Amino acid sequence: MKAFSKASSILRLFKEAILGSEQNFTEGNINRAIFLLSVPMILEMSMEALFAVVDVFYVSRLNDNDALAAVTLTESM
Incomplete structure (x- = not known):
């Protein structure tokens, strides 16, 4: 019950951080505060990595x- x-x-x-x-x-x-600030940053970095792979x-x-x-050289900058 506690885990739930x-x-x-x-x-x-997570929902509060997204909204x-x-x-x-x-x-x-x-x-x-760290959790609320880190969720958008993690999502942005994930999308940036996906963009690099597609590019x-x-x-x-x-x-x-x-x-x-x-x-490939400029994607890391």
Whole structure:
């Protein structure tokens, strides 16, 4: 029962982080603030990595090694 309550609490925090609202993160629980701030960053980095993979995939279909090298080099910057 306690595990369900904890999972429910995490899901509620995740939903709150996704929906976003103006909050004062200088007051209150630091773990909650870190979680609420980290969820959007993790999602953004995941989407950026997915974009890089798709970009490399399409450029690789051009059969131009110089173009592929340029894309893969600039994706890390």
